[in-house]
Amino acid sequence: MCICINCRYVDSCQTYHAVEEQHQQPHLTDQPTFEPKEPTINVNVRTKMNYIEMEWDVVGCESFVKDAGKWMRLRPGEPIPA
Ligand code: SF4
Numbered sequence: 536m537c538i539c540i541n542c543r544y545v546d547s548c549q550t551y552h553a554v555e556e557q558h559q560q561p562h563l564t565d566q567p568t569f570e571p572k573e574p575t576i577n578v579n580v581r582t583k584m585n586y587i588e589m590e591w592d593v594v595g596c597e598s599f600v601k602d603a604g605k606w607m608r609l610r611p612g613e614p615i616p617a
Pocket residue numbers: 538539542543544545548549550551571572574593595596597598599600
């Protein structure tokens with residue numbers, strides 16, 4: 536799971552914006568202004584019946600500041616991104 540969902544910067548971060556794009560999720564912001572330091576992205580590739588699924592997760596980041604439940608507060612009632 537992406538650490539970003541519990542990060543203070545999730546709604547302004549350029550890297551999380553790119554992760555949303557890859558997952559075809561709606562963006563929390565259309566104009567991310569925060570540039571994180573050294574985010575580490577884990578990409579999982581799965582072969583399905585007739586397509587390839589890619590999952591991007593930020594697994595480490597120098598800029599991470601814990602804000603538990605930040606994403607959930609911004610999107611109340613919506614399923615948490617995997
Ligand atoms: S953990 Fe890093 S990449 Fe993820 S939202 Fe926070 S600052 Fe951005």
